[in-house]
Amino acid sequence: MVRQTSEELALVKRLVELPYLLGALEVDKHKIYASNFKMKSVYVDYLDGTQKKIALEMYKSKQSLKEHHIKIIDEKRSELSLTVNYSVRGYIHKMTLLWSKVKVDVTLMLTEHMNVDITDLLKQT
Numbered sequence: 001m002v003r004q005t006s007e008e009l010a011l012v013k014r015l016v017e018l019p020y021l022l023g024a025l026e027v028d029k030h031k032i033y034a035s036n037f038k039m040k041s042v043y044v045d046y047l048d049g050t051q052k053k054i055a056l057e058m059y060k061s062k063q064s065l066k067e068h069h070i071k072i073i074d075e076k077r078s079e080l081s082l083t084v085n086y087s088v089r090g091y092i093h094k095m096t097l098l099w100s101k102v103k104v105d106v107t108l109m110l111t112e113h114m115n116v117d118i119t120d121l122l123k124q125t
Contacts, residue, residue: 004088008068012095013105015061016075016084018054021106021113025051050113 029047032040065071073085073092083096097105111118 004091004093008070008088009095011061011064011068012070012072012084012086013097014109015058015065016072016082016095016097017102017105017109018058018061020102021109022051022054022058024106024110025054050110053113054109 025047029044032043032047037043069089071087073087075085076083081096081098082102083094085092085094087093108118110116
């Protein structure tokens with residue numbers, strides 16, 4: 001079996017996790033709408049802009065997959081994990097991510113998109 005590069009593995013992992021970030025932002029937007037925040041439209045607009053940036057990243061990542069001859073075959077969700085079957089230059093690979101890891105990765109991606117220093121967040125908790 002041909003080995004995949006760490007860059008290829010990271011690309012697949014990021015592309016698989018990005019939709020969960022979009023979903024989390026959508027849930028947060030609904031919570032903000034349902035809240036009694038005085039300036040909820042400002043928060044929702046900010047999250048909308050963040051979602052657009054993430055959607056653009058997903059588009060570029062999909063293009064990069066094609067350039068690297070990577071194809072995501074399927075995704076399977078269980079209570080504990082997300083399993084992805086994909087091919088790199090015709091060779092089949094499998095990746096299993098625990099939901100706890102996906103949550104951490106999604107949080108890190110969000111801080112990246114919002115230009116928030118994660119170390120500042122850790123000090124507050």
